[in-house]
Amino acid sequence: MLPLPSPAPPTETASDLRALYRASEARAARLRVLVEASRTLAASAPGELDAAAQTIADQAAHLAGYAQGAIASTDNLPRSGELGEDSLVIPLEAPGSGRDHVGMLVLEQRVGSHTADDREALGILxxxxxxxxxxxxxxxxxxxxxxxxxxxxxxxRSRVAHELHDGVAQTAAALARRLDLATDGDPEDLVLAARQARGLVRELRQVISGMRPPVLDDLGLAAALRQLIEDAGAAQDVTFDVKLGARPPTLVETAMFRIVQEGLNNARAHAGAGAHVTIRVSETEGHYRVEIRDNGAGFDPRSRLASTTGRGLGLSYMRERINRLGGTLVISSAPGQGCRIIAEIPAR
Incomplete structure (x- = not known):
């Protein structure tokens, strides 16, 4: 006896099965895009990264129902009004940076719809x-x-070599000749030799101070900053205030000194004649804080000029030094509005 045919599933059950199938296909598509994106990025050489990112942007557009996708860098972000009303913009964030965006994923010309799961996948992308x-x-x-x-x-090294050759070496040679003359016992030659020896010591101390001021190790940050400002003399109009409790760790103290030193150098080179520089160093709420402000010419921190001049290089060194200590550096400036630099380093 032939078996009876199975009854057709109810309409609602068939619809549910089709919906489950479509949802399963969508999940598989999202997972496939994420896996392929991860593999593409991992296999891309530095020179291939832009092309790989563009490929991923196209895949993201198709996943979310858009005709095209693109990666916009922080230097070329679309302005308001340049995007259509149906465009979708996804921020590209550096891991662990909070709101520090490195660009945007821009999807345009919507041709379909997307779900909350699609948006979540786009966020992961x-x-x-x-x-x-x-x-x-x-x-x-x-x-x-x-x-x-x-x-x-x-x-x-070249600067130190010139200072040693033109200053210390010449003084030492003159001292040697004077000592040769003093072998006949002339008291005047001995007096002049002693004077030249003291001058030689002063020159050596100046060279050493230019590399790393001994006062920073001996007396601490406040004394080192005072000497730094005094050495600038009338070339800069500077006021400073240091309020610290216990002496900071050596690495932190050195970083704070170099930050102020670089800030003064930048102000001297770029703020303009007659600019006033204010320096404040303090310890508060578990952080060491350095603030350097001038009322000089100012600049645009985001401009290419700022990143290709001596100022930009100095600020980059400062940022890297502070980042290595787990701190932050904020630079506020605009043409004609002076410059303000705030560095905060965790107390350890």
Whole structure:
């Protein structure tokens, strides 16, 4: 006897099965996009990263029902009015940076619909691409800083060599000749030799101070900053205030001194004649804080000029130094409005 045919499933059950199938296909599509994006980014060389990010942007657009996708860098973000009303913008964030965006994923020309799960997948894509772009940018920045640091080291060695040759070496040679003359016992030659020896000691101390002031190790930050400002003399109009409790750790104290030193150098070079510089160093709420403010010419921190001049290099060094200590650096400036630099370093 032939078996009876199975009854057709109810309409509602068939509809539910189709919905489950479509949802399963959608989940598989989202997972496939995420896995392929991760593999693409991991396999991309630095020179291929932009093309890989664009490929992922196209895949994200198709996933969310848009005709096209693009990656906009922080230097080329779309302005208000440039995007259509149906466009979707997803921020690309560097991992662990909070709201520090490295770009935007821009989806345009909507041709379909997307779900909350699709938006969640787009957010994950934004994290993947943002992390890769941030890592690449940091590697490029560190490579640039390393090259500039090597150049700065050579320039510093050249400066010290010139100071030793033109100053200390000449004084030492003159002292040696005077001592040769003093072998006949002439008291005047001995007096002049003693005077030249004292001058030699002063010159050596100046060279050493230019590399790292001994007063920073001996007497601390306040005394070192006072000497730094006194050495500037009438070339800069500076007021400063230091309010610290216990002496900061050596690395932190050195970083704070270098920040002030670089801030003064920047103000001297770029603020303009007659600019006033105010320096405040304090310890509050578990942080060391350095604020350097001038009322000089100012500049645009985001402009390419700021990143290719001596000012930009100095500020980049400052930022990297503070980042290594777990701190933050905020630069506020605009043309004609002076410059304000605030550095905060956790107390350890």
């Amino acid at each position: 934004g994290q993947l691409v943002g992390g890769a772009l941030a890592a690449h940018a940091r590697e490029a920045r560190l490579a640039t800083l390393l090259a500039e640091l090597l150049g700065a080291q050579e320039a510093e």
